[in-house]
Amino acid sequence: MKNIESDIINYLQNKDDEVTIRELTEQFHMNRNTIAKYLQALIRRGDIEVTQFGMMKIYRMSSRIPAKGMFHLVMDPACIIDTERNIVSYNTYFTELFSLKASNRKLYSPCTLPEEFYQNDLVDAIIQGIHGEISEKAREMKISGRLYALHVKILPLILEDNTFGCGVIFRDESRVQKLSSFLEESEGRYRAIVDDQMDLVCRRAPDLTLTYVNKAYCEAARRTSDDLLEKKLFPFVLTNLSNETESIYRQITINNPIIEFNTKDISSNGQSRWLQWNLRGFFSPHGEILEYHAIGRDITPLKRCEEQIRIYQQSIEYLVQERTRELQESNKRLLEELMIWEKKEGRLLEREMWFKSIFNNITEPCLLFEQSEHGEPSRIIEANKSACHILQYSHDELLSMVSTDITTEEHWHEYLECYAKQFAEDQVIRYPGVGKRKDGKNLHLEISAQRFRVGKKPLVLMICRCPEEPV
Template identity: 30%
Template sequence: MDTYSDNNKMQQEFQDIIHIKELLKKFPLGLNITEISNALHMHRNTCAKYLDMMRIKGDIDKKQSGTAKNYFLVQRMPLSSLLRFEEGPAIIINSKQEILMVTKPALDLFKCPLDVMYGEKIQNLPYHIFKDNEFIESAVEAVNGKNSNLKRETFILGKKYYFSIRFIPIITDSGKTGCAILIQDNTDFFEAKDKLFICKKQYEAITSDQTEFIVHTDVDLLITFVNEAFCRYLGRSFEGLCGLRFIPMFQADEREKIKNVLSSLSPQNPSGSIDIKTIQKDGSFGFEHWIFRGIFNDNKEISGYHAIGRNTTDLKKSEVQLRQYYDNLERLIQERTKELQEVNKRLLGVISEKEEIEKELLFTQFAFDNASDSIILFDDSGAVYKANKTAGELLGYSKEDFGEKSVYDINPSILPEEWRNMWAEAHPGKKERIISIHAKKDGKIFDVDVSRTFVRFHGNMYFCSIAREI
């Protein structure tokens, strides 16, 4: 019988507490004991007992208003429950803003022992963040039952930190109200964000100055980034290109080639290149060279592509012209070779008839001096070893003048480093034909067609320059 009575009593208390909560929900600013007891037709002392029970549990809070005490619902968390789930830095303060507890992560964060903080008022701590007016106001409001959030930048021992701070109303096991200050250290995130921003700006600076085309796509080959060079080449804006499919920008008969290159990419072979035909803006055929590189994630799966391209139309045309020049040079060499062979035959005939060695030297010297082209021999230091008559007439130098001149005087475009590099790869018979310049004695510069070769005579190597004024 007593058990039945106790159960009924507990059930009645439970129902009364629910009724009090439902009533207080309708009055956010709170009600006093008299107002609550009258509204629920409850004895004042019984009502006061329930309110004390609810306050200890953290369900309600009270605020002194003159001689009356108003009670209102709050979302106040029991301290023991909070600490069971919160592993980060936390500081617990009471209604007087005095520190009741500091977790180890908080001590590690502020790099101080417990005795520096324990029992001190929060605003008296030797850290700038605790002296912030909005911080203090948020702590006071949390003690009074209002939770809030705050983001702040601060310095601890000279290092900059980024904090996200939560102010949570709490109630201790003894029924005292307070505030839990939960600190989330976002420093690593913001530092990484700053570094990422700098890297992005550096990358944009690099790509904006590139003359080659740079295109980024996702795994579905949708364009996510293009540099200015590619925008100028296509005559479209960055926004107009991003989001488009990359492959359809090429000729239909070239797309399959590109797909084959992309399908061949792997972590072991991450890049591939291809030369493709294009249609220029004027309708003529052109050429482009592209290098595709796959971007792989940690699972070695393609997450995107990085493409670098350039317009090679002028290069292809230059290669064709160079081939024509080379063929012409080969024909000229063959003709000259035949001519020299004929000359050698005639020389051999003369030598066989009269004083072979002397006649050969005299004839060679004569041919050298009276050649229609300027011929100059240089030693490895660049000094003039020998020059023919035509060279003297062309440049305005006497035979004696050549003894004081070097290759840098004859051809001002050649630098000492270039001259050393030419000799580093020198071997007899190595030939080269270029368009260059020569300087006359009076300083006048003129263009020449130069045939260069290395010859060996009496164990010494000489650089032979055969030039003709253009």
């Protein structure tokens, strides 16, 4: 039986038109009564629908939504109503909107229609929904003493007992309505503010016809708004430059929405007038231009100042040339002195390289420390290759360490008690020491240490010898 039902459903899905029982009997080679039983079972399940015209029945795939799937589709207040106009189930959002008692807040708790439903022909729309008509309408409803602006959608459903019903979904648009009203008020205030602006403001449609001009724009153009609106005019551009201005508008894209440019024309007093325009394009989510918004500012005084500045610059150029000649002579003398200093610096760098080469090529491990306030070595400021090799640290690692990082704590206390004080006498001291390698092993060392100064900075040089293998 299941196979026959599946075959009937597949056949109806592939058919563009409705079918009769006669067509199905011919298709499946069955008698009329057997096909009718299968069709009745599919109707009860809600898989197909039947429409009767006189004595003839027409079958098609059901366009109704199963009731069980409804609550998985909406996050708005929703309920399901049966043919007796009883609410057979509803979600928690519905209980909150219509303030149902807490004891009734179950997903399937049948109840009669709330009295709020008997407003604005909502019940009539529900009856039509039960009979298969989809409706969607904005309604004002008073619920618990509060007026709501609701978007109500009614959908025909097949209930679990294979009877017809409908689902009602309420979307609260009260806040949207308030925002829409606020937007209209804001637009009115915006226009009032823009009309009082000294700057020239206009809007243009995608075809560049003017859709809005403020008072300052009209006065500067010496025309009324009726003369300008719905026309493709550029009143502040010389006639021979109109095409160039239009091409500037066409350069506006979603990736380049703002352009600044200047225009020149002749004012009513016969003098040249310059305007600076800030042009912005507004686009749809699909990247299509919706509107151009341009703000113009008279920069004629600025242009005249630029001309005066140009004249002043010419008069100053002579003085600049004289001063340049004097500076060139001074620079020549300074360059000669710099060359002398560069030679001295080169010799110093060369000596430094020699000393580093000698230091790095000493076969014994050598370490150079800064001296702390108490006379003992502290931060490592230089280490030769032999020291890096025997301690197993890289050169950069050693320069980031202090003396206590490469010796044992026991030896460090012994050093402070027995040897550190001798540095106060600027003597070369020799003593046995213990070094700590990167792998944690200890090295018994024979250390020669001497303090000296570089400028005012006291430094300690330690040269070590490792007579035996690490322990």
